[in-house]
Amino acid sequence: MDNRKTTLVNVIAIIGALLIVGISIAQICFGTDKYVMTILYRLMAFLFLTLIIGIIIAIVLRYGKYGVHTKDRKEEFIGIAKSIGFVYKDRLPTVFIQSLEPLFMQFRLALLWRFDRYGYNVIEGSRKDINWTIFDYSFKIYANYIKAVPHFKTVFYAETTNLQFPYFRTDCKGKNAVNLGILDRPVSRDFIDFNNYPVFSKRFYVYGKDKAAVKTLFSPSLVAFLEKMEKDISIEAMGSKIIFSMPILAVDDLPSILEKAEQIIGFLKESLPNVKQRANVSSSMPRYCPNCGKSYDDSWRICIHCNKQLIENPNFQGKGAT
Secondary structure, eight states, X not given: OOHHHHXXXXXXXXXXXXXXXXXXXXXXHHTTOHHHHHHHHHHHHHHHHXXXXXXXXXXXXXXXXXXXXXXXXXXXXXXXXXXXXXXXXXXXXHHHHXXXXXXXGGGOOOGGGGGGEEEEEEEEEEETTEEEEEEEEEEEEEETTTEEEEEEEEEEEEEESSOOXXXXXXXXXXXXXXXXXXXXXXXXXXXXXXXXXXXXXHHEEEEEXXXXXXXXXXXXXXHHHHHTXXXXXXXXXXXXXXXXXXXXXXXXXXXXXXXHHHHHHHHHHHHHHHHHHHHHHHHHSOEEOTTTOOEEOTTOSBOTTTOOBOTTOTTOOSOSOO
16 A cells, blocks of 8 residues: 555544544543533544544645646656656655665655655656756655654756766755755855855855865856746755755746756856866865974875874875874
8 A cells, every 4th residue: 555545544543543542531531421421522523523624635735636646747747758758757766765865965854754755756868968867756744753744846866977066055045945854954154155146145055065166166157047046946966966956846847947957067067177176276285284384295194394293184094194
């Protein structure tokens, strides 16, 4: 049985069991008072009816005309896949989602929540030396382990053949953030400064381990392009892989968003030579011992001139440690 259906059956069973237990306790406590028992029976019947109506409404909203699991949406995905030369798949394998978890923050969910995430309406194909996997993605976050809050996104996952990006992540700020309920959310002190672009800085934050490299990667052309994006978007890259996430999209918007994602990758590709040049210059610059002021090699852990530990050396490889 589908996991969602199993969960629904379990919820109804739990509600029924609680009502039975409640009635039993009421009979023990107030069994001789018919007036009290009548009120309790009516109250429980009202609560049960309310819960059933709520479940029906939730099912209609999720699977009905405006839901993301509808047959019409599936048919639209199949049509879009054919129009752009891609292949449609009904489901995304769980192992594929699990493979993204170590690479991308937005897929890092707590262990309890990992059973309530799905990739569906999947279209796959290659364009311009990029392998694309586009899919609807849903996951739930539990508040106090009881109330499940569902989230829905459309994800564009790209694997490039000859590009290597430094790790970075950008997302909208505040209530427009695409990635909700994730772990390892960057804190504000780790954000990269883009104060020269006030419009961009007001709408987006950018995070990266190598701040200088990422700032070089975000060229003025890319920043201007993102400022003009009508829809909120999250971008996360690691090596040859890059992910674009957006709030659930209308199927007709997929081709245009795919083109925009390709343009963004094009801007990033144009900036990569500058990133590599900056890295080469940085590695070739001499380093100086903070104790004696003389230059040292990256392979040293201890300065051979003054015999002091090089605590600022980030590139120690285990040589010259005597």
